[in-house]
Amino acid sequence: MHVIQFHNFCHRVCTSGESKSKKTMGCATKFFGFIFLLVVFILGQGQPSLGKSPSTVPSGFKAKTFYRDYSQLSPTHDHFNAMINHSINRLYYFNNALTEEPVSLTHWGSWDYIIELGIGKPPKTYHLNIDTGSHLTWIQHKGCSTCIDKNKQAASYDDKNSTTSIELSCYDVECDEDGSINCDDDSGKCTYKAYYADGSNFTGLLYLDTFTFLSTDESDVVELEGVRLGGAFDCTQGAFHHDIQGVFGLSRNRRSFISQNGFLRFSHCIPSYKGMAEGPPVVRSNMMFGTAALLLGNSTAMTPHLHFYIVTLNGISVRGMRLWLDPSIFRMPNGRGRTIVDTGTPLTYIPEEAFNEVVETLEY
Template sequence: MGSAKKFLWLIFALMSSCLEEPSLGESPNVPSGFKAKIYHPGYYTQPSFAHDHFQAMINHSINRLHHFNNALTEEPIGLVLSGDMDYIIELDIGKPPVTYHLNIDTGSHVTWLQHKDCITCIDKTKNAASYDDKSSSTAKEISCYDEECDENNSIECDDYSDRCTYTINYVDGSNSSGIMYLDQFTFLSIDESYVVLENVRFGGAFYCSEGKFHHDIQGVFGLSRNRRSFISQYEFKQFSYCLPDYKNMAEQSPYSNMLFGTEAQLAGNSTAMLPHQEYYVISLNGISVRGIRLELDPSIFKLSNGRGATVIDTGTPVTVIPNKAYNKVVETLVPMIKLPRVFYRNSDKLCFNGGLKDMDKHVPDMTLHFEGLDLHIIPRSLFYVSTDKVNICLAMQPMGYNRKYNIFGAILQQNINIAFDLKENKIFMSPMTCASLI
């Protein structure tokens, strides 16, 4: 849409504002806090961690790292989704409500789900949930003239259709694009409580890359620091989550709660959250294995200006650290783990022949030393295990050269309560059993 046309329409809208209904972006009666159910998709579809899947998770993590490294100089784009290592938030959308499962992504800003009239979809089966704005009495299409449709590289007015559209290009070549809507979101909790939020902004996908997204999800729940994310829409100054352990689903509930606003659990010690428009960045200073601090220069974890450079990212499965740190971790772990080592061609993964019980017996614990916070990582979160219990592999990878950011990935985050205080710019982390978070 031409800028002159849009400007004239806005002048008219301002002159007549006293006669109009409240703006589309208004959302009365927003709660001070609430809970939302999250879980791992392996509860329904057991993840398959064969060698090719190990490598796919690593490739995905490196792709995410590539994006974070470009984020200082480039307009943010979407990130590749991980598939079997996604974590899911369950919610109802519209009235009457329809249940959807969206990937929890602290590295993405636009929330979207596939539309009923999608041309290329995540899942085209009749059983796959898809959004139908015509069937929801609370649905509204965001106008080109609404302030929420200001032009940038993700959300803008389409001149041809005169509709507010979004386009996200993911770093693996996949994409999602469609129309921007407002509708009612109902968040469900594992204690069967619920809360309704009106006029939540999100995208309805008419196009998304087939075969690139996990078939158990219908879209993405964007939780980054970007002003377009869900957190920014409702100005919640605090939120927390605890990712349940996908390996223990037979032993305990696979569910946990994500907590928003006053419900957030700010437990344990905290570390400073560094300024960044998009992501949650903190300072990693060192690593210990079985209580012994590794001889590593803290500066290797920093940016060139000496600032911290570790991104907390639910969308990256494998934790990515500098080459020198990774090599020192491997050098330390190999003599400690009394299991046959498994080598894969053209791969620097650290893997052993063994299963879940072997992890508990042979794998040592680790401590990540953040600025002002020492975080204990249990053996079950340090390695991931194949479903056939044949091999276990370290859930860490070297970042390669010419990289700036480290990534604290989802596997190591399991069974850790992570809380974000956006007002005080702090992140709290405390080990706990996530299934108990009701």
Template sequence: MEGMLLLCVALVITSLGISGTATTITTYPDFQQLHVKQTIASAATKLYKEEEEDGGSESESGGARWKVKVVHRDKIFPQAPYNKSSNSHHHLFHARINRDVKRVDSLMRRLGNSKLVTDFGSEVVSGMAQGSGEYFVRIGVGSPPRSQYVVIDSGSDIVWVQCQPCSQCYHQSDPIFDPAHSASYSGVSCTSTVCGRLQNPGCHAGRCRYEASYGDGSYTQGTLALETVTFGRALIRNVAIGCGHMNRGMFVGAAGLLGLGSGPMSFVGQLGGQTGGAFSYCLVSRGGDGDATTGSLEFGRAAMPVGAAWVPLIRNQRAPSFYYVGLAGLGVGGMRVPISEDVFRQTELGDGGVVMDTGTAVTRFPTLAYQAFRDAFLQQTANLPRVSGVSIFDTCYDLNGFVSVRVPTVSFYFSGGPILTLPASNFLIPVDDKGTFCLAFAPSAAGLSIIGNIQQEGIQISFDGANGFVGFGPNVC
């Protein structure tokens, strides 16, 4: 019967540990229930457990454990005066896809041209209404700390905020940071070691200059400085940040960017031995009405969960900022799609692997792999009413009038054995207010594979940089 709830599922993650040879990351049946009306209405399920009011707690090892909230951009300031557009699914979808295409183009350009403390954290929030990067955290900059929303980006190796005096700045929700009002601000000299770590350092009046371009026309330019950054009650001193005096592009709304890449100038890289390159995040669900839901971003060894399924990170010398994992195959409805593992070992833009990226929304696969995967999904959803493709999506359904539908599972087979099976809402997403849902994957003609944030949502993801692993689960968020 249409609308009948056929099956209830829950995310359960188990692991044999890093030394294990096979891990089943989820225990979904071969088919799941997609709750159509709930998704269309954007009724958010609060999966995130609020952290302590003071922003920190004691870890079992006795050290402080800090986290901040992570919020998707759709959830911040929905009535922001500079956001005149509708908050409908149609508008949010097309705005997101437009940003996503630019993001992927940016990654392609970077890869193609490449030559190559204590535990703490923050809330991660949605920034859709800001017109900026996909996920935001709120941090303090300077002394006294000035609260700022910044985009989190696992593919970037610099921390920066817009600064006064600003010769060219876009609109942001918070007052632009003024280093003249910070007691801890210290400019970096051109001859300093930290200046030498920049990819293309410059020099003006004895001060180190930085610039970063994001491939889609977005850029930031300014002075490199040492400054105090605050996460809740955690103060991290002498963080090298870019003080941007000329900024332009897709970061509208946010004050700047918190680079979480694996390079030495990213926030993770600068923390170094204090955290061992360890951090963990949960990305909240996207878009819609109702109360905001929040995820989390944590730093430090205490953030590494017990019971996660661990997958080795792959180092790509041509793209050292990015986090790569080995993907062996794809599954639909509990059956592995016949795709050679070699398809995912793209070599044109570096050696092997799939990029785990917080800034890309839609997962991309090489065209041959995508087509085989899509065709397998179509075979198992032949009973659902099809409609024409929308934007970059070629597999869409008219689910208007349904309360819930039965859909096959989608799984990632990682190299070494682990299998990640996604919740239905992580691969069938609404694209308008008329009940149109699309399979949230796209082909990559250049052969680059990216696991985007739609597929990462609601899953605890941890990076253990010191040991070279990324973990999935065991918690949902």
């Protein structure tokens, strides 16, 4: 069974100034919980370094990622309110997605986990938002006239400048139609459309191209050929941040980067929120893929799911004391776990009954 490392990452959900009763009821949720992922993402240190000769395709490798906070110039209370609203949106999305075929995810806020990688040959450096709730990796295409930031088209993907780019047609096996990926009968090209809960949607063509990653110590380059990605030609902007170039999809879906390349596991380290809030707007970190993602501590089994990373939460302890909670409140009717591990959700959510018990214990 697929196993990944994780740890609990909890923030207070309520805003100051609310009464105890309002705080308890208003900040709890009747849905499932989120645990902030400790498993992370990728690379990058500038385009010149990507000119090194790549090694053979490895069974695992290390790469760099970074966290970028766009909100440090805004008041603290605005930042926390935005995190709460963003987390609630993700919560509703995943709650619906567990009972329906997932077709979208909610938007990012002002905090982003970014992967830096080279796409194409010769490689050009891009920064994509990392998301374990996203299936397809996509990037703004140079031909997009409606994309998020028209002033940054120089940073967009241009398949004509890559010697390894292949535009997929309806007849390619990778053009597996299922709703979000379709065949355009008029042009014979393979298209995709990504919908988002904030009203954003991105439409474009599917390609195969080369992804290049610089190792953590900058001594080696890892090159993966024939990776499927979407090039967005038409964008309807909702609440996406204007700096986003695209999305790096790391879900369990067969279209994600992980599934395409056969990496059975990946891991990452993320800085604490306190460190991010008090530090610079860009904080570097690391990500490991495949055999480089070593599990040195305890592990937990993942609940089987086609798309998301789900664990079974059995209970909660406060100051070393296990709370009297019925484990069934953390599970779906079929008995399986329903706690989703998600990089795109800033706050941890637990069922209302558990939340009230935690608050009561902390106030005792």
